[in-house]
Amino acid sequence: MSSTFHVGQREYFPGIGAIPFEGRESDNPLAFKVYDAQRQIGGRSMAEHLRFAVAYWHSFCGTGQDPFGPGTRMYPWDQGSSALARAEAKADAAFEFITKLGVPYYCFHDVDLAPDADDIGQYRDNLAHMVTVAGRLQQQTGVKLLWGTANLFSHPRYMNGAATNPDFAVVARAAVQVRAALDATVALGGQNYVFWGGREGYACLLNTDMKREQAHLARFLAAARDYGRSIGFTGTFLIEPKPMEPMHHQYDFDSATVVGFLRAHGLDGDFKLNIEANHATLSGHSFAHDLQVAADAGLLGSIDANRGNPQNGWDTDQFPTDLYDTVGAMLVVLRSGGFGHGGLNFDAKVRRESTDPQDLFMAHIGGMDAFARGLEVAHALIERSPLEGWRAERYASFDSGAGAAFARGELGLEALCEHALVAGEPTVRSGRQEAYENLLNQYLLR
Incomplete structure (x- = not known):
């Protein structure tokens, strides 16, 4: 794409040229700090x-x-x-x-x-x-x-x-x-x-x-x-x-x-x-x-x-x-x-x-x-972060055994009930929302 525009018509934004990428240290309001088109x-x-x-x-x-x-x-x-x-x-x-x-x-x-x-x-x-x-x-x-x-x-x-x-x-x-x-x-x-x-x-x-x-x-x-x-x-x-x-x-x-x-x-x-x-x-x-x-x-x-x-x-x-x-x-x-x-x-x-x-x-x-x-x-x-691993681990119980069978549509309601009788009361598992939010902040602030 051309960064200039010359076809003989009036210039409607005089004094403003092609907007450059100058990086995070720049204080130029008419420059990109993050967007580097070819990066x-x-x-x-x-x-x-x-x-x-x-x-x-x-x-x-x-x-x-x-x-x-x-x-x-x-x-x-x-x-x-x-x-x-x-x-x-x-x-x-x-x-x-x-x-x-x-x-x-x-x-x-x-x-x-x-x-x-x-x-x-x-x-x-x-x-x-x-x-x-x-x-x-x-x-x-x-x-x-x-x-x-x-x-x-x-x-x-x-x-x-x-x-x-x-x-x-x-x-x-x-x-x-x-x-x-x-x-x-x-x-x-x-x-x-x-x-x-x-x-x-x-x-x-x-x-x-x-x-x-x-x-x-x-x-x-x-x-x-x-x-x-x-x-x-x-x-x-x-x-x-x-x-x-x-x-x-x-x-x-x-x-x-x-x-x-x-x-x-x-x-x-x-x-x-x-x-x-x-x-x-x-x-x-x-x-x-x-x-x-x-x-x-x-x-x-x-x-x-x-x-x-x-x-x-x-x-x-x-x-x-x-x-x-x-x-x-x-x-x-x-x-x-x-x-x-x-x-x-x-x-x-x-x-x-x-x-x-x-x-x-x-x-x-x-x-x-x-x-x-x-x-x-x-x-x-x-x-690069553990985010995707954390999310996958949260649903790991559906990746094998009875959980995977349920996800494939192979377990009816009676089979689910029988599984619950054998497994007993589920363990309380934290959703760890704060950890996810802190991880986002950690990478945002880098």
């Missing part, structure tokens, strides 16, 4: 392990607005005379930022990349034009598309959902965007396609036929899959769980709910999960829990890397800086064999009060360093 860990480079991606929507579209006030950031790429001119300038700014940061991938919604339009023909023309622009920029910079998706939640037509909307006309209109976004993803070489059902749920159960809506959602996903395969999409379709907000209850509540839904409708052969940290905590789980559920089902696809504020009950989408979270996440990823087509997309936004251009760089640098350190520690815990 080898377990036979792969950090870049290959982590597969970082920049979120187009938060980083180049979000102005800092919240329910209590308008945006606080005025972007220089939003000053063009027409919507398409502004979209082109935004793309130039995005690829300048991504290349200076040294990130290999990006992600987008259709109407992040191109201007939206109620007229279907105009919408398609806008997106096709911007796909051409993005394709040229990808070729010039070497940046790749991790995944594409369609925004089926912002427009008022989707206030009652998209694929689950009680009005068939809305379902059909949603298909227009999904088809166009799939076309764009294939044209740009996207490795995944994501469905986030932001309004696929209900606000009031009294007026909702939940069984019917979920059946329609499954039919819609199957139709999208079939179309994607027909145009040559060979990547992974991803579902992103979230429990609520904006809806009272969303059908993709958490990892376990989505796994069950995919299996119930025969979609688990093509679909996996895109886990977001903040969504996991909103569902009452830890980030690592939802990752582990997906991994245990063989359906862990990709990660939206962020965090929430534990004092807030909504989706704050803060950049990830909690090392315990990143270690826990990378333990799951490494044990499951790595990302495959997926990666770590920073679905995170700088704070409303952060208004300088360098703030966006520093936010990403901090998140990348946090996950790089998580990778280092997780790899060391697996390869």
Whole structure:
């Protein structure tokens, strides 16, 4: 990937060059302290392990607005005379930022990349034009598309959902965007396609036929899959769980709910999960829990890397800086064999009060360093610490004898009872939680 960006356009982040790796002793806020893209860990480079991606929507579209006030950031790429001119300038700014940061991938919604339009023909023309622009920029910079998706939640037509909307006309209109976004993803070489059902749920159960809506959602996903395969999409379709907000209850509540839904409708052969940290905590789980559920089902696809504020009950989408979270996440990823087509997309936004251009760089640098350190520690815990041995020993009674027979399904309830009569009262065995936590700290502090 090129670390410079010179195609004759305006420089949108002047004074900031390619972000260097300077190591732990550096005090430079615009340098990596841990993330060294080419450093080898377990036979792969950090870049290959982590597969970082920049979120187009938060980083180049979000102005800092919240329910209590308008945006606080005025972007220089939003000053063009027409919507398409502004979209082109935004793309130039995005690829300048991504290349200076040294990130290999990006992600987008259709109407992040191109201007939206109620007229279907105009919408398609806008997106096709911007796909051409993005394709040229990808070729010039070497940046790749991790995944594409369609925004089926912002427009008022989707206030009652998209694929689950009680009005068939809305379902059909949603298909227009999904088809166009799939076309764009294939044209740009996207490795995944994501469905986030932001309004696929209900606000009031009294007026909702939940069984019917979920059946329609499954039919819609199957139709999208079939179309994607027909145009040559060979990547992974991803579902992103979230429990609520904006809806009272969303059908993709958490990892376990989505796994069950995919299996119930025969979609688990093509679909996996895109886990977001903040969504996991909103569902009452830890980030690592939802990752582990997906991994245990063989359906862990990709990660939206962020965090929430534990004092807030909504989706704050803060950049990830909690090392315990990143270690826990990378333990799951490494044990499951790595990302495959997926990666770590920073679905995170700088704070409303952060208004300088360098703030966006520093936010990403901090998140990348946090996950790089998580990778280092997780790899060391697996390869050099007693952690895996401790975990195996805790379940050793199922590795031989009657315990192994039970695990193979060879012992019924009567046989279990007979074993208990012979064995007598079980010995109390400590879970040693403190030892595990101290071991993690020991390796984190090295």
